[in-house]
Amino acid sequence: MNLIDTNANLGPWPFAPVPDRTGTALAAHLAAAGIRRALVSHLGALFLPEPMPANRALFATVRRTPGLIPVPVINPALPNWREQLAECLAAGPIRAVKILPNYHRYRLNARHLDDFMAALAKAKLRLILNVRLEDDRHKYFALRIKGVPVPQLAQFLLRFRSHHVLLSGIYKTEVEKLAPDHENFSVEISLCEMTDTLEIMLKKFPARRFMLGTDTPVMATRAQAAKLTGALIPARTRELIGSGNARRFFRL
Amino acid sequence: MRIIDIHTHPVFCHRGKRPAELERVIAHGRRLGIVHMNVLGDVLVFGDTPNAKQLRFINDDSGRVARLYPDYFSAFIYLNPLLGERATMAEAERCAARPGFRGIKLEIANNAAHPCMRHVAKAAQAVNLPVLQHSWSTVNIGNRRHQSDPSDTARFARRFPAVTVIMAHLTGIGFRGVLEAKGLPNLYVDTSGGFPEEGLVEFAAEHLGADHVVYGSDLPIRENTVTIERIRSARLPAADRQLMLYGNAARLLRLQPS
Numbered sequence: 261m262n263l264i265d266t267n268a269n270l271g272p273w274p275f276a277p278v279p280d281r282t283g284t285a286l287a288a289h290l291a292a293a294g295i296r297r298a299l300v301s302h303l304g305a306l307f308l309p310e311p312m313p314a315n316r317a318l319f320a321t322v323r324r325t326p327g328l329i330p331v332p333v334i335n336p337a338l339p340n341w342r343e344q345l346a347e348c349l350a351a352g353p354i355r356a357v358k359i360l361p362n363y364h365r366y367r368l369n370a371r372h373l374d375d376f377m378a379a380l381a382k383a384k385l386r387l388i389l390n391v392r393l394e395d396d397r398h399k400y401f402a403l404r405i406k407g408v409p410v411p412q413l414a415q416f417l418l419r420f421r422s423h424h425v426l427l428s429g430i431y432k433t434e435v436e437k438l439a440p441d442h443e444n445f446s447v448e449i450s451l452c453e454m455t456d457t458l459e460i461m462l463k464k465f466p467a468r469r470f471m472l473g474t475d476t477p478v479m480a481t482r483a484q485a486a487k488l489t490g491a492l493i494p495a496r497t498r499e500l501i502g503s504g505n506a507r508r509f510f511r512l
Numbered sequence: 513m514r515i516i517d518i519h520t521h522p523v524f525c526h527r528g529k530r531p532a533e534l535e536r537v538i539a540h541g542r543r544l545g546i547v548h549m550n551v552l553g554d555v556l557v558f559g560d561t562p563n564a565k566q567l568r569f570i571n572d573d574s575g576r577v578a579r580l581y582p583d584y585f586s587a588f589i590y591l592n593p594l595l596g597e598r599a600t601m602a603e604a605e606r607c608a609a610r611p612g613f614r615g616i617k618l619e620i621a622n623n624a625a626h627p628c629m630r631h632v633a634k635a636a637q638a639v640n641l642p643v644l645q646h647s648w649s650t651v652n653i654g655n656r657r658h659q660s661d662p663s664d665t666a667r668f669a670r671r672f673p674a675v676t677v678i679m680a681h682l683t684g685i686g687f688r689g690v691l692e693a694k695g696l697p698n699l700y701v702d703t704s705g706g707f708p709e710e711g712l713v714e715f716a717a718e719h720l721g722a723d724h725v726v727y728g729s730d731l732p733i734r735e736n737t738v739t740i741e742r743i744r745s746a747r748l749p750a751a752d753r754q755l756m757l758y759g760n761a762a763r764l765l766r767l768q769p770s
Contacts, residue, residue, distance in 0.1 A: 276687065278710040293745075395707055398686060401651045451707060455540075455732035476710075482745035483708035483738045490544070490737030 261294030263485060264506040266388070266448045267428050267473030268295075268328075270321055271303035271314060275400045278477040283325035290327075290476065293485040297327050297503075297512065298476075299356065299388070305333035306363045306393075312344055319351040329512065331388060333358045336376040337366035349383060355510040356386035358428070361412075362405050363390075368416040377420050386510055389416070392429040392451065394478050410437050417442040426509065428473060432461060439465050446509065448473030449501070450484055458491040458501070467493075470501045471509070513754060515740060516548045516761035517541065519644070519680060519704035519728025522585075523554045523573050528732075534577060537731070538584050544736050547758075550765060551577050552644065553590040555619040560658050562592055562621070564599050571607050578612025586765055588617035588644055591635065593628040604635035614765045615642045615678075624660035624668040633672040642676035642764055643668075644702070648684035662689030669699040676764065678726065681705035682712055694719045700764065703756070704728030708742040713756075722752035726760045 268290060272280045281289060290298050300322060304314030315332040322328040332348040334341055334357045348354055357380065361368055368389075380387055392407035399405065407429070417425065417438065424444045427435075432452040438445065450473040452461065458470070474484035488502055506512065522528045522537045541549055553574045558566040567590055574587035589607040593600050607613045616636055622628055624645050636643050645668065650661040660668075662685040669677040677699050679685060683706025685692070690712070693699050701716055703725065716725045729739040743756050761767075 276709065276711055277715070394709070395683070397652050398649070398683065398706065398709070399652060453707065453735050453738060455729075455735055457735050475707075478710060480708040480710045480713075480742050480745060483742035486737040486741035487735055490741075492543075 261489065262503055263293070263295040263472055263488070264503040264512065265290060265295045265298035265474050265476065266426065266471045266506050267450050268298040268300045268476045269303045269478070270300055270318060273303055273478055274307075275403070276478070281477065283321035283328055286476070287325050287327050289481060293474070293482040294489065295474070295481070295485065297329060299331045299506070299510065300328045301331045301333055301358050306360055310338060310340070310344075311335050312347060315344070315348055316351075329510070330354055331356050331358050333360060334376075335359075335364045336372055337364055337370065341372075341376060342379065345379060345383070354385065355512065356388050356426070358388040358390055360390045361408050362392070368408065368412040369419075377423060381423065386426065387423060388426045388428050389413075390428045391434070393475065395451075407431070410434050414438060414442065417444055420444075424509075426471065429475065432457065435461065435465060445469070446471060446505065449487060450475035450479060453487065456492070457487055458493055462493065462497065467497045467500045468505055471506045472502050513545055513744070513757060515544070515546045515727060515757045516550070516765070516767070517546050517729050517731065517736070518550045518678070518726050518761045518764070519552060519702050520549045520731040521552055521554065521733070522549070522577060522731065523551070524732050525557060526554065529573060531580060534581060538581060541584070541736070544740060546736065548765075548767060549585055549731075550614065550761070551585050551587040552617045553588065555590055555617065560620050561594060564595055564603065567592060567603055571603065575607060575610050575612055582612060585612070586614040586767070587612050588615040589613050589641070590617045590619070591632060592621040593618070593626070593631045594621050596628075597631040597634065600631040600635050601638065604639050608639035608641065613641070615644055618643060618645045620646055620658040620660075622658065623656055623664050625664040629668050629671070633675050636675045642678055644678040644680055647679045647681055647689065649686050649689060662692040666692040666696060666699060669696045673698050676700070678702055678764070680728065681730075682716060682725070683707060683709050687712065687715055690716045690719050700724050700726050700760065702726045702728035703739065703743065704730040705734065708738055713743055713746040714748060717746070717748050717752055717756075722748065722755045723760060725756045726764065727757045
Protein backbone atom coordinates (compact mmCIF):
# COMPACT_ATOMS: atom_id res chain seq x y z
CA MET A 261 0.00 0.00 0.00
CA ASN A 262 1.00 3.57 -0.55
CA LEU A 263 -1.10 5.48 1.93
CA ILE A 264 -0.82 9.13 2.92
CA ASP A 265 -1.65 9.98 6.53
CA THR A 266 -3.00 13.53 6.89
CA ASN A 267 -2.89 13.52 10.70
CA ALA A 268 0.34 12.29 12.25
CA ASN A 269 2.38 13.91 14.99
CA LEU A 270 5.84 14.05 16.42
CA GLY A 271 6.66 15.12 19.95
CA PRO A 272 5.43 14.18 23.40
CA TRP A 273 1.79 13.48 24.32
CA PRO A 274 1.74 14.11 28.06
CA PHE A 275 -1.51 12.33 28.91
CA ALA A 276 -0.67 8.73 28.08
CA PRO A 277 2.40 6.51 27.91
CA VAL A 278 2.74 6.68 24.13
CA PRO A 279 6.00 6.76 22.17
CA ASP A 280 7.72 10.10 21.50
CA ARG A 281 9.32 8.93 18.27
CA THR A 282 12.23 10.24 16.28
CA GLY A 283 11.49 11.07 12.66
CA THR A 284 13.03 7.83 11.47
CA ALA A 285 11.09 5.81 14.04
CA LEU A 286 7.83 7.53 13.09
CA ALA A 287 8.41 6.86 9.40
CA ALA A 288 9.12 3.19 10.12
CA HIS A 289 6.09 2.94 12.38
CA LEU A 290 3.82 4.45 9.73
CA ALA A 291 5.33 2.24 7.03
CA ALA A 292 4.31 -0.83 9.06
CA ALA A 293 0.71 0.36 8.57
CA GLY A 294 1.21 0.85 4.82
CA ILE A 295 1.70 4.62 5.16
CA ARG A 296 4.53 5.90 2.97
CA ARG A 297 3.95 9.63 3.40
CA ALA A 298 2.45 11.64 6.24
CA LEU A 299 1.57 15.22 7.01
CA VAL A 300 3.18 15.72 10.36
CA SER A 301 2.82 18.34 13.07
CA HIS A 302 4.53 18.63 16.45
CA LEU A 303 2.45 18.10 19.58
CA GLY A 304 4.57 20.57 21.50
CA ALA A 305 2.82 23.32 19.53
CA LEU A 306 -0.38 22.62 21.46
CA PHE A 307 1.04 23.49 24.82
CA LEU A 308 3.82 26.02 24.36
CA PRO A 309 2.99 29.71 24.81
CA GLU A 310 4.11 30.20 21.21
CA PRO A 311 4.28 27.33 18.72
CA MET A 312 7.55 28.14 16.95
CA PRO A 313 9.95 26.10 19.12
CA ALA A 314 7.86 23.04 18.30
CA ASN A 315 7.68 24.00 14.62
CA ARG A 316 11.46 24.41 14.52
CA ALA A 317 11.86 20.93 16.03
CA LEU A 318 9.44 19.65 13.39
CA PHE A 319 11.38 21.17 10.50
CA ALA A 320 14.69 19.90 11.88
CA THR A 321 13.29 16.38 12.10
CA VAL A 322 11.49 16.10 8.78
CA ARG A 323 14.46 17.54 6.91
CA ARG A 324 16.27 14.28 7.65
CA THR A 325 13.25 12.01 7.03
CA PRO A 326 11.85 11.60 3.54
CA GLY A 327 8.15 10.83 3.59
CA LEU A 328 7.34 13.18 6.47
CA ILE A 329 5.79 16.41 5.22
CA PRO A 330 5.82 19.25 7.74
CA VAL A 331 2.58 20.94 8.74
CA PRO A 332 3.52 23.68 11.18
CA VAL A 333 1.01 24.93 13.71
CA ILE A 334 0.22 28.63 13.64
CA ASN A 335 -1.49 30.43 16.49
CA PRO A 336 -3.29 33.35 14.80
CA ALA A 337 -4.45 34.68 18.16
CA LEU A 338 -0.92 35.75 18.98
CA PRO A 339 0.29 39.17 17.85
CA ASN A 340 3.25 37.60 16.03
CA TRP A 341 1.32 35.21 13.81
CA ARG A 342 2.71 36.86 10.68
CA GLU A 343 6.23 36.20 11.94
CA GLN A 344 5.30 32.59 12.72
CA LEU A 345 3.99 32.13 9.21
CA ALA A 346 6.95 33.87 7.59
CA GLU A 347 9.46 31.75 9.47
CA CYS A 348 7.60 28.56 8.51
CA LEU A 349 7.49 29.60 4.86
CA ALA A 350 11.22 30.30 4.95
CA ALA A 351 11.91 26.94 6.58
CA GLY A 352 9.61 25.15 4.12
CA PRO A 353 8.60 24.20 1.57
CA ILE A 354 5.22 23.70 3.21
CA ARG A 355 1.84 22.84 1.74
CA ALA A 356 -0.41 23.57 4.68
CA VAL A 357 -0.59 24.92 8.19
CA LYS A 358 -2.68 23.69 11.08
CA ILE A 359 -4.70 25.66 13.60
CA LEU A 360 -5.94 24.40 16.99
CA PRO A 361 -8.52 26.99 18.08
CA ASN A 362 -9.53 25.32 21.32
CA TYR A 363 -6.03 24.48 22.51
CA HIS A 364 -4.99 28.04 21.69
CA ARG A 365 -8.12 29.58 23.19
CA TYR A 366 -9.71 31.61 20.42
CA ARG A 367 -13.01 31.39 18.64
CA LEU A 368 -13.36 30.88 14.93
CA ASN A 369 -15.36 34.09 14.59
CA ALA A 370 -12.33 36.14 15.73
CA ARG A 371 -11.76 39.16 13.52
CA HIS A 372 -8.01 38.54 13.08
CA LEU A 373 -8.80 35.41 11.10
CA ASP A 374 -9.67 37.57 8.07
CA ASP A 375 -6.07 38.65 7.69
CA PHE A 376 -4.79 35.19 8.54
CA MET A 377 -6.90 33.48 5.90
CA ALA A 378 -5.92 36.11 3.34
CA ALA A 379 -2.26 35.45 4.13
CA LEU A 380 -2.76 31.71 3.62
CA ALA A 381 -4.42 32.35 0.26
CA LYS A 382 -1.57 34.60 -0.80
CA ALA A 383 0.99 31.96 0.15
CA LYS A 384 -1.13 29.24 -1.56
CA LEU A 385 -1.29 27.26 1.66
CA ARG A 386 -4.01 24.83 2.67
CA LEU A 387 -5.56 25.04 6.13
CA ILE A 388 -6.01 22.03 8.42
CA LEU A 389 -8.44 22.93 11.19
CA ASN A 390 -8.14 20.59 14.14
CA VAL A 391 -11.46 20.01 15.92
CA ARG A 392 -9.99 17.74 18.61
CA LEU A 393 -7.19 15.26 19.19
CA GLU A 394 -8.97 12.77 21.42
CA ASP A 395 -12.38 11.75 22.70
CA ASP A 396 -13.75 14.66 24.73
CA ARG A 397 -14.82 12.17 27.43
CA HIS A 398 -11.32 10.84 28.06
CA LYS A 399 -9.27 13.94 28.58
CA TYR A 400 -6.91 14.38 31.49
CA PHE A 401 -9.13 15.49 34.37
CA ALA A 402 -7.64 18.99 34.59
CA LEU A 403 -7.78 19.67 30.84
CA ARG A 404 -11.05 21.44 30.21
CA ILE A 405 -10.74 21.65 26.43
CA LYS A 406 -13.58 20.38 24.28
CA GLY A 407 -13.94 20.01 20.54
CA VAL A 408 -14.61 23.07 18.40
CA PRO A 409 -18.43 23.43 18.37
CA VAL A 410 -20.25 22.69 15.11
CA PRO A 411 -21.93 26.16 14.94
CA GLN A 412 -18.48 27.77 15.04
CA LEU A 413 -17.27 25.48 12.27
CA ALA A 414 -20.37 26.26 10.22
CA GLN A 415 -19.90 30.02 10.60
CA PHE A 416 -16.25 29.72 9.70
CA LEU A 417 -16.99 27.73 6.54
CA LEU A 418 -19.61 30.26 5.54
CA ARG A 419 -17.36 33.22 6.21
CA PHE A 420 -14.44 31.78 4.23
CA ARG A 421 -16.38 30.22 1.40
CA SER A 422 -13.52 30.56 -1.06
CA HIS A 423 -11.24 28.40 1.10
CA HIS A 424 -11.51 24.61 1.10
CA VAL A 425 -10.48 23.43 4.57
CA LEU A 426 -9.48 20.00 5.89
CA LEU A 427 -11.31 19.32 9.17
CA SER A 428 -9.24 17.06 11.38
CA GLY A 429 -10.44 15.11 14.43
CA ILE A 430 -14.10 15.64 13.62
CA TYR A 431 -16.80 13.15 14.66
CA LYS A 432 -19.08 11.44 12.15
CA THR A 433 -22.15 13.09 13.64
CA GLU A 434 -20.54 16.51 13.24
CA VAL A 435 -19.76 15.83 9.58
CA GLU A 436 -23.41 14.90 9.09
CA LYS A 437 -24.48 18.24 10.58
CA LEU A 438 -22.13 20.29 8.39
CA ALA A 439 -22.40 18.38 5.13
CA PRO A 440 -25.82 19.54 3.91
CA ASP A 441 -24.96 23.26 3.97
CA HIS A 442 -21.23 23.38 3.31
CA GLU A 443 -19.19 22.15 0.38
CA ASN A 444 -15.89 23.81 1.20
CA PHE A 445 -14.47 21.23 3.57
CA SER A 446 -12.90 17.80 3.48
CA VAL A 447 -12.59 15.39 6.38
CA GLU A 448 -9.80 13.23 7.72
CA ILE A 449 -11.34 10.14 9.21
CA SER A 450 -9.38 9.47 12.41
CA LEU A 451 -12.29 10.25 14.75
CA CYS A 452 -15.18 9.17 12.53
CA GLU A 453 -16.19 5.68 13.57
CA MET A 454 -19.05 3.21 13.62
CA THR A 455 -19.53 -0.20 12.03
CA ASP A 456 -18.91 0.20 8.28
CA THR A 457 -17.87 3.84 8.78
CA LEU A 458 -16.87 4.57 5.23
CA GLU A 459 -19.51 2.43 3.56
CA ILE A 460 -22.16 4.45 5.45
CA MET A 461 -20.59 7.91 5.24
CA LEU A 462 -19.94 7.55 1.51
CA LYS A 463 -23.68 7.37 0.93
CA LYS A 464 -24.01 11.02 1.95
CA PHE A 465 -20.56 12.49 1.50
CA PRO A 466 -18.47 12.18 -1.68
CA ALA A 467 -15.26 10.13 -1.65
CA ARG A 468 -13.25 13.06 -2.99
CA ARG A 469 -13.74 14.84 0.36
CA PHE A 470 -12.37 12.07 2.63
CA MET A 471 -8.73 11.57 3.56
CA LEU A 472 -6.99 9.00 5.71
CA GLY A 473 -5.84 10.28 9.10
CA THR A 474 -4.59 8.23 12.01
CA ASP A 475 -4.06 10.70 14.87
CA THR A 476 -0.73 9.01 15.59
CA PRO A 477 0.58 8.68 18.31
CA VAL A 478 -2.60 9.42 20.30
CA MET A 479 -4.35 6.53 18.56
CA ALA A 480 -3.05 3.13 17.46
CA THR A 481 -1.89 3.64 13.88
CA ARG A 482 -2.53 0.24 12.34
CA ALA A 483 -5.98 0.10 13.89
CA GLN A 484 -6.82 3.49 12.40
CA ALA A 485 -5.53 2.53 8.96
CA ALA A 486 -7.65 -0.65 9.08
CA LYS A 487 -10.77 1.51 8.93
CA LEU A 488 -9.80 2.23 5.33
CA THR A 489 -7.90 -0.89 4.32
CA GLY A 490 -10.62 -3.19 5.69
CA ALA A 491 -13.58 -1.25 4.29
CA LEU A 492 -15.77 -2.87 1.65
CA ILE A 493 -15.46 -0.07 -0.89
CA PRO A 494 -14.31 0.01 -4.51
CA ALA A 495 -10.54 0.01 -5.04
CA ARG A 496 -10.71 3.41 -6.75
CA THR A 497 -12.51 4.92 -3.74
CA ARG A 498 -9.98 3.38 -1.37
CA GLU A 499 -7.17 4.87 -3.44
CA LEU A 500 -8.77 8.31 -3.36
CA ILE A 501 -9.26 8.29 0.41
CA GLY A 502 -5.94 6.57 1.07
CA SER A 503 -3.78 8.88 -0.99
CA GLY A 504 -5.32 10.42 -4.12
CA ASN A 505 -7.31 13.14 -2.43
CA ALA A 506 -4.40 14.19 -0.22
CA ARG A 507 -2.05 14.22 -3.23
CA ARG A 508 -4.43 16.50 -5.10
CA PHE A 509 -5.40 18.72 -2.19
CA PHE A 510 -1.89 19.32 -0.92
CA ARG A 511 -0.22 19.15 -4.37
CA LEU A 512 2.13 16.38 -3.20
CA MET B 513 -6.63 -15.98 13.78
CA ARG B 514 -10.09 -16.87 15.15
CA ILE B 515 -11.97 -14.18 16.97
CA ILE B 516 -14.89 -14.03 19.39
CA ASP B 517 -16.58 -10.66 19.85
CA ILE B 518 -18.03 -10.65 23.36
CA HIS B 519 -19.65 -7.19 23.13
CA THR B 520 -22.12 -6.63 20.28
CA HIS B 521 -25.56 -5.12 19.77
CA PRO B 522 -26.75 -6.44 16.38
CA VAL B 523 -30.26 -5.36 17.37
CA PHE B 524 -29.94 -1.64 18.02
CA CYS B 525 -32.74 0.91 18.36
CA HIS B 526 -35.25 -1.75 17.20
CA ARG B 527 -33.28 -2.32 14.00
CA GLY B 528 -31.40 -5.45 12.94
CA LYS B 529 -33.94 -8.09 13.99
CA ARG B 530 -34.78 -9.53 10.59
CA PRO B 531 -32.94 -12.68 9.50
CA ALA B 532 -31.56 -10.91 6.43
CA GLU B 533 -30.07 -8.20 8.66
CA LEU B 534 -28.59 -10.75 11.04
CA GLU B 535 -27.13 -12.71 8.14
CA ARG B 536 -25.45 -9.52 6.98
CA VAL B 537 -23.89 -9.16 10.44
CA ILE B 538 -22.71 -12.78 10.32
CA ALA B 539 -21.19 -12.28 6.86
CA HIS B 540 -19.52 -9.09 8.09
CA GLY B 541 -18.09 -10.92 11.08
CA ARG B 542 -16.91 -13.97 9.17
CA ARG B 543 -15.13 -11.77 6.64
CA LEU B 544 -13.05 -10.42 9.51
CA GLY B 545 -12.38 -13.77 11.18
CA ILE B 546 -15.05 -13.41 13.89
CA VAL B 547 -16.34 -16.93 14.46
CA HIS B 548 -18.78 -16.01 17.22
CA MET B 549 -20.59 -12.92 18.48
CA ASN B 550 -22.15 -12.39 21.87
CA VAL B 551 -25.36 -10.34 21.82
CA LEU B 552 -25.87 -7.95 24.73
CA GLY B 553 -29.28 -6.68 23.70
CA ASP B 554 -30.92 -3.46 22.58
CA VAL B 555 -30.21 -2.14 26.05
CA LEU B 556 -31.04 1.54 25.78
CA VAL B 557 -34.13 1.27 23.61
CA PHE B 558 -36.45 1.94 26.57
CA GLY B 559 -34.14 4.36 28.38
CA ASP B 560 -31.92 3.95 31.42
CA THR B 561 -34.25 1.98 33.69
CA PRO B 562 -36.45 -0.50 31.81
CA ASN B 563 -39.33 -2.16 33.62
CA ALA B 564 -39.90 -5.92 33.79
CA LYS B 565 -41.99 -6.02 30.63
CA GLN B 566 -39.43 -4.03 28.68
CA LEU B 567 -36.63 -6.29 29.91
CA ARG B 568 -38.54 -9.33 28.70
CA PHE B 569 -39.02 -7.70 25.30
CA ILE B 570 -35.28 -6.99 24.95
CA ASN B 571 -34.25 -10.41 26.22
CA ASP B 572 -36.72 -12.17 23.97
CA ASP B 573 -35.15 -10.37 21.02
CA SER B 574 -31.65 -11.40 22.11
CA GLY B 575 -32.75 -14.96 22.75
CA ARG B 576 -34.37 -15.15 19.33
CA VAL B 577 -31.13 -14.05 17.66
CA ALA B 578 -29.20 -16.75 19.54
CA ARG B 579 -31.82 -19.39 18.73
CA LEU B 580 -31.96 -18.47 15.03
CA TYR B 581 -28.19 -18.73 14.61
CA PRO B 582 -26.96 -20.83 17.55
CA ASP B 583 -23.61 -21.56 15.93
CA TYR B 584 -22.84 -17.87 15.63
CA PHE B 585 -24.61 -15.93 18.37
CA SER B 586 -24.91 -16.33 22.11
CA ALA B 587 -26.71 -13.78 24.30
CA PHE B 588 -26.56 -12.17 27.71
CA ILE B 589 -29.60 -11.61 29.93
CA TYR B 590 -30.24 -7.91 30.41
CA LEU B 591 -31.31 -7.06 33.97
CA ASN B 592 -32.34 -4.02 35.95
CA PRO B 593 -31.53 -4.79 39.59
CA LEU B 594 -33.50 -1.76 40.78
CA LEU B 595 -36.63 -3.84 40.15
CA GLY B 596 -35.75 -5.90 43.21
CA GLU B 597 -34.67 -9.41 44.05
CA ARG B 598 -37.79 -11.23 42.95
CA ALA B 599 -37.95 -9.60 39.48
CA THR B 600 -34.21 -9.95 38.96
CA MET B 601 -34.20 -13.63 39.87
CA ALA B 602 -37.31 -14.34 37.83
CA GLU B 603 -35.94 -12.79 34.64
CA ALA B 604 -32.52 -14.39 35.10
CA GLU B 605 -34.04 -17.83 35.63
CA ARG B 606 -36.57 -17.42 32.79
CA CYS B 607 -33.82 -16.64 30.29
CA ALA B 608 -31.20 -19.03 31.65
CA ALA B 609 -33.64 -21.89 31.09
CA ARG B 610 -33.58 -21.09 27.37
CA PRO B 611 -30.78 -22.05 25.01
CA GLY B 612 -28.20 -19.46 23.99
CA PHE B 613 -27.93 -17.31 27.11
CA ARG B 614 -24.36 -17.31 28.45
CA GLY B 615 -24.21 -14.36 30.83
CA ILE B 616 -25.85 -11.32 32.40
CA LYS B 617 -25.64 -7.77 31.08
CA LEU B 618 -25.95 -4.60 33.16
CA GLU B 619 -26.12 -1.15 31.61
CA ILE B 620 -26.87 2.15 33.37
CA ALA B 621 -29.95 1.47 35.48
CA ASN B 622 -27.82 1.93 38.57
CA ASN B 623 -24.27 2.36 39.75
CA ALA B 624 -22.42 -0.94 40.20
CA ALA B 625 -21.71 -0.08 43.84
CA HIS B 626 -25.46 0.22 44.64
CA PRO B 627 -26.75 -2.20 47.29
CA CYS B 628 -29.24 -3.63 44.77
CA MET B 629 -26.30 -5.34 43.05
CA ARG B 630 -26.63 -8.11 45.62
CA HIS B 631 -29.64 -9.28 43.62
CA VAL B 632 -27.48 -9.57 40.52
CA ALA B 633 -24.80 -11.45 42.44
CA LYS B 634 -27.42 -13.84 43.76
CA ALA B 635 -28.91 -14.38 40.30
CA ALA B 636 -25.48 -14.82 38.68
CA GLN B 637 -24.58 -17.50 41.19
CA ALA B 638 -27.96 -19.18 40.91
CA VAL B 639 -27.72 -19.52 37.13
CA ASN B 640 -23.92 -19.81 37.14
CA LEU B 641 -23.27 -17.10 34.55
CA PRO B 642 -20.77 -14.19 34.31
CA VAL B 643 -21.89 -10.56 34.64
CA LEU B 644 -20.87 -7.89 32.11
CA GLN B 645 -21.17 -4.38 33.56
CA HIS B 646 -21.09 -1.25 31.38
CA SER B 647 -18.30 0.87 32.86
CA TRP B 648 -16.84 4.26 32.02
CA SER B 649 -14.65 6.69 33.89
CA THR B 650 -17.05 9.19 35.47
CA VAL B 651 -14.33 11.83 35.90
CA ASN B 652 -15.51 13.77 32.84
CA ILE B 653 -18.97 12.38 32.15
CA GLY B 654 -20.36 12.46 35.71
CA ASN B 655 -23.84 10.97 36.24
CA ARG B 656 -22.54 8.48 38.77
CA ARG B 657 -26.04 7.57 39.84
CA HIS B 658 -26.37 5.70 36.58
CA GLN B 659 -22.84 5.39 35.20
CA SER B 660 -20.46 2.92 36.82
CA ASP B 661 -16.94 4.21 37.28
CA PRO B 662 -14.34 1.42 37.03
CA SER B 663 -13.86 1.76 40.79
CA ASP B 664 -17.57 0.94 41.24
CA THR B 665 -17.41 -2.14 39.03
CA ALA B 666 -14.24 -3.24 40.82
CA ARG B 667 -16.06 -2.81 44.12
CA PHE B 668 -18.85 -5.10 42.89
CA ALA B 669 -16.26 -7.73 41.89
CA ARG B 670 -14.57 -7.38 45.27
CA ARG B 671 -17.84 -7.71 47.17
CA PHE B 672 -18.77 -10.89 45.32
CA PRO B 673 -15.58 -12.85 44.59
CA ALA B 674 -17.59 -15.90 43.52
CA VAL B 675 -19.13 -13.93 40.64
CA THR B 676 -17.21 -13.58 37.37
CA VAL B 677 -17.41 -9.93 36.32
CA ILE B 678 -16.51 -8.38 32.96
CA MET B 679 -15.81 -4.65 33.14
CA ALA B 680 -16.80 -3.30 29.73
CA HIS B 681 -15.06 -0.62 27.63
CA LEU B 682 -11.29 -0.55 28.03
CA THR B 683 -10.97 2.89 26.44
CA GLY B 684 -13.80 4.24 28.58
CA ILE B 685 -12.25 3.04 31.83
CA GLY B 686 -8.78 4.16 30.72
CA PHE B 687 -5.46 3.63 32.43
CA ARG B 688 -6.92 4.27 35.91
CA GLY B 689 -9.68 1.78 35.25
CA VAL B 690 -7.15 -0.92 34.47
CA LEU B 691 -5.46 -0.25 37.79
CA GLU B 692 -8.84 -0.36 39.58
CA ALA B 693 -9.36 -3.83 38.09
CA LYS B 694 -5.91 -5.08 39.01
CA GLY B 695 -5.55 -7.92 41.48
CA LEU B 696 -9.12 -9.22 41.27
CA PRO B 697 -9.04 -12.72 39.79
CA ASN B 698 -12.79 -12.73 39.12
CA LEU B 699 -12.65 -9.47 37.12
CA TYR B 700 -12.03 -9.25 33.37
CA VAL B 701 -11.94 -6.19 31.08
CA ASP B 702 -13.39 -6.10 27.58
CA THR B 703 -11.79 -3.95 24.89
CA SER B 704 -15.02 -2.57 23.42
CA GLY B 705 -16.01 1.05 23.05
CA GLY B 706 -14.10 4.24 22.33
CA PHE B 707 -11.36 5.03 19.86
CA PRO B 708 -8.23 2.84 19.69
CA GLU B 709 -6.16 4.91 22.08
CA GLU B 710 -2.49 3.96 21.85
CA GLY B 711 -0.91 1.85 24.56
CA LEU B 712 -4.01 0.83 26.52
CA VAL B 713 -4.15 -2.79 25.35
CA GLU B 714 -0.51 -3.29 26.30
CA PHE B 715 -1.09 -1.55 29.65
CA ALA B 716 -4.06 -3.82 30.38
CA ALA B 717 -2.06 -6.93 29.51
CA GLU B 718 0.80 -5.78 31.72
CA HIS B 719 -1.35 -5.10 34.77
CA LEU B 720 -4.20 -7.60 34.46
CA GLY B 721 -2.52 -10.36 32.49
CA ALA B 722 -3.49 -11.20 28.92
CA ASP B 723 -5.79 -13.89 30.29
CA HIS B 724 -8.01 -11.17 31.81
CA VAL B 725 -8.50 -9.01 28.71
CA VAL B 726 -11.31 -9.96 26.31
CA TYR B 727 -11.94 -8.67 22.81
CA GLY B 728 -15.18 -6.76 22.26
CA SER B 729 -16.23 -4.21 19.64
CA ASP B 730 -19.53 -2.59 20.66
CA LEU B 731 -20.91 -3.22 17.15
CA PRO B 732 -22.66 -1.28 15.57
CA ILE B 733 -21.25 1.73 17.43
CA ARG B 734 -17.66 0.78 16.61
CA GLU B 735 -15.76 -0.59 13.65
CA ASN B 736 -14.60 -4.22 13.90
CA THR B 737 -11.65 -3.70 11.56
CA VAL B 738 -10.35 -1.03 13.94
CA THR B 739 -11.08 -2.85 17.18
CA ILE B 740 -9.51 -6.09 15.95
CA GLU B 741 -6.41 -4.46 14.50
CA ARG B 742 -5.92 -2.59 17.76
CA ILE B 743 -5.23 -5.96 19.39
CA ARG B 744 -3.44 -7.54 16.46
CA SER B 745 -1.01 -4.62 16.32
CA ALA B 746 -0.44 -4.49 20.08
CA ARG B 747 3.17 -4.98 21.14
CA LEU B 748 2.44 -8.31 22.81
CA PRO B 749 3.32 -11.95 22.18
CA ALA B 750 1.10 -13.66 19.60
CA ALA B 751 -0.17 -16.08 22.24
CA ASP B 752 -1.41 -13.17 24.37
CA ARG B 753 -3.20 -11.57 21.44
CA GLN B 754 -4.84 -14.89 20.62
CA LEU B 755 -6.04 -15.20 24.22
CA MET B 756 -7.60 -11.74 24.02
CA LEU B 757 -9.20 -12.31 20.65
CA TYR B 758 -10.48 -15.83 21.25
CA GLY B 759 -9.35 -17.95 24.17
CA ASN B 760 -10.58 -15.85 27.07
CA ALA B 761 -14.05 -15.34 25.60
CA ALA B 762 -14.33 -19.02 24.66
CA ARG B 763 -13.67 -19.85 28.30
CA LEU B 764 -16.03 -17.21 29.72
CA LEU B 765 -18.83 -18.16 27.32
CA ARG B 766 -18.11 -21.88 27.71
CA LEU B 767 -18.04 -22.38 23.97
CA GLN B 768 -16.98 -25.70 22.56
CA PRO B 769 -13.75 -25.44 20.53
CA SER B 770 -14.70 -25.22 16.85
